[in-house]
Amino acid sequence: MIKQLLLNRIADKSAVIGIVGLGYVGLPLMLRFAEVGYRVLGFDIDQRKVEALLAGQSYIEHISADSIATALERSFSATTDFSRAHEVDALILCVPTPLNKYREPDLSFVLNTMDSLVPYLRPGQLVSLESTTYPGTTDEELLPRISSRGLKVGDNIFLVFSPEREDPGNPNFTTRTIPKVCGGVTASCLEVGVALYGKVIDQVVPLSSTRAAEMTKLLENIHRAVNIGLVNEMKIVADKMGIDIHEVIRAAATKPFGFVPYYPGPGLGGHCIPIDPFYLTWKAREYGVNTRFIELAGEVNSTMPDYVVSKVAAALNQRKKAINGSRILVLGIAYKKNVDDMRESPSVFLMEKLRDLGAQIAYSDPHVLVFPQMREHHFDLQSVPLTAASIASYDCVLLATDHDRFDYALIKAQAQLIVDSRGKYLEASTHIVKA
Numbered sequence: 001m002i003k004q005l006l007l008n009r010i011a012d013k014s015a016v017i018g019i020v021g022l023g024y025v026g027l028p029l030m031l032r033f034a035e036v037g038y039r040v041l042g043f044d045i046d047q048r049k050v051e052a053l054l055a056g057q058s059y060i061e062h063i064s065a066d067s068i069a070t071a072l073e074r075s076f077s078a079t080t081d082f083s084r085a086h087e088v089d090a091l092i093l094c095v096p097t098p099l100n101k102y103r104e105p106d107l108s109f110v111l112n113t114m115d116s117l118v119p120y121l122r123p124g125q126l127v128s129l130e131s132t133t134y135p136g137t138t139d140e141e142l143l144p145r146i147s148s149r150g151l152k153v154g155d156n157i158f159l160v161f162s163p164e165r166e167d168p169g170n171p172n173f174t175t176r177t178i179p180k181v182c183g184g185v186t187a188s189c190l191e192v193g194v195a196l197y198g199k200v201i202d203q204v205v206p207l208s209s210t211r212a213a214e215m216t217k218l219l220e221n222i223h224r225a226v227n228i229g230l231v232n233e234m235k236i237v238a239d240k241m242g243i244d245i246h247e248v249i250r251a252a253a254t255k256p257f258g259f260v261p262y263y264p265g266p267g268l269g270g271h272c273i274p275i276d277p278f279y280l281t282w283k284a285r286e287y288g289v290n291t292r293f294i295e296l297a298g299e300v301n302s303t304m305p306d307y308v309v310s311k312v313a314a315a316l317n318q319r320k321k322a323i324n325g326s327r328i329l330v331l332g333i334a335y336k337k338n339v340d341d342m343r344e345s346p347s348v349f350l351m352e353k354l355r356d357l358g359a360q361i362a363y364s365d366p367h368v369l370v371f372p373q374m375r376e377h378h379f380d381l382q383s384v385p386l387t388a389a390s391i392a393s394y395d396c397v398l399l400a401t402d403h404d405r406f407d408y409a410l411i412k413a414q415a416q417l418i419v420d421s422r423g424k425y426l427e428a429s430t431h432i433v434k435a
Contacts, residue, residue, distance in 0.1 A: 229297030267346025269335025332401025
């Protein structure tokens with residue numbers, strides 16, 4: 001029986017694991033499978049990533065070169081040749097699911113990847129999609145493509161959806177310790193998926209369908225997006241009333257029940273929270289449902305960079321200066337503290353808006369020493385070292401991402417003006433403006 005043979009290979013770790021997409025999700029997953037003794041073959045369309053990995057180098061800050069070298073010693077390899085998909089027993093897809101310019105789901109990475117793999121699929125394989133997407137993607141898009149090969153899902157090939165739950169930069173949770181949701185197209189698919197992930201994840205949470213698993217991931221991220229939208233709106237209201245929202249949040253958080261603290265900021269960043277809610281709002285329209293609550297939160301969150309820019313303008317104006325011509329230093333351009341991940345970073349939108357208003361923009365970020373090449377954002381800049389002289393030379397220092405490695409005492413002592421969008425500075429000061 002094909003299913004039992006695959007389960008046996010998973011159990012004795014003779015199964016070969018294919019990870020498709022070697023980024024912030026795929027690379028940690030590869031390391032975990034290699035760590036427990038599986039042979040892993042990584043696939044990526046980026047030749048530079050493949051060459052770096054084969055040379056034992058890492059291109060993600062929190063993943064060490066030593067861990068890559070150890071994986072190579074444990075029979076990890078990487079390739080851009082998707083025809084080698086027939087060599088593996090499990091194909092785990094970890095590719096991007098962005099939005100297009102109309103804020104609609106862009107499944108091109110998933111579908112193009114699947115189309116590249118389909119000719120090389122064979123009986124006895126498991127296909128798992130980890131990319132966040134709308135309910136129905138797995139059985140509406142992947143299932144027909146696999147079936148087109150004459151393969152029977154649930155009989156001689158198996159298909160599951162198991163969304164990633166990575167939190168880069170968080171030392172309290174690892175790939176192993178974060179519970180893993182998994183839904184299968186059939187009961188047999190689920191059995192194989194749970195068996196595979198159960199070898200590398202401490203807790204696997206089985207669900208009744210791929211659609212339930214897809215919706216679970218969206219609920220997790222929409223929960224955060226809506227609550228962040230709420231606290232961002234509260235920040236604006238509190239500011240108008242002369243109240244420090246961070247003081248209020250700290251006080252509310254002392255309640256031991258019924259309250260979960262969320263914190264305002266200059267906007268949403270990362271590959272999940274700014275994007276995933278729109279996957280559901282788009283799909284919901286197919287069912288005649290208007291997701292007003294979710295879309296309102298998205299509207300609030302997307303306007304936060306403009307709010308911060310207005311605070312910068314007002315603060316400079318009080319000092320008889322305009323944004324046009326002012327030297328502004330942006331602190332932190334990663335989307336969250338203590339990581340090098342730039343995806344959807346609100347800092348970049350702030351930089352662009354300020355530049356468009358005539359500011360001379362510079363940045364400092366210990367995790368991003370050179371502004372990377374990005375599809376939609378272009379700056380020819382390098383991180384400015386923070387010294388007493390460099391800080392004092394700027395008309396305004398805008399705290400956009402509150403990395404722990406910043407010397408906040410030095411910044412406070414030397415900056416002419418600080419606009420703090422993260423609530424890092426608790427005490428009042430004549431040259432610190434909360435944004």
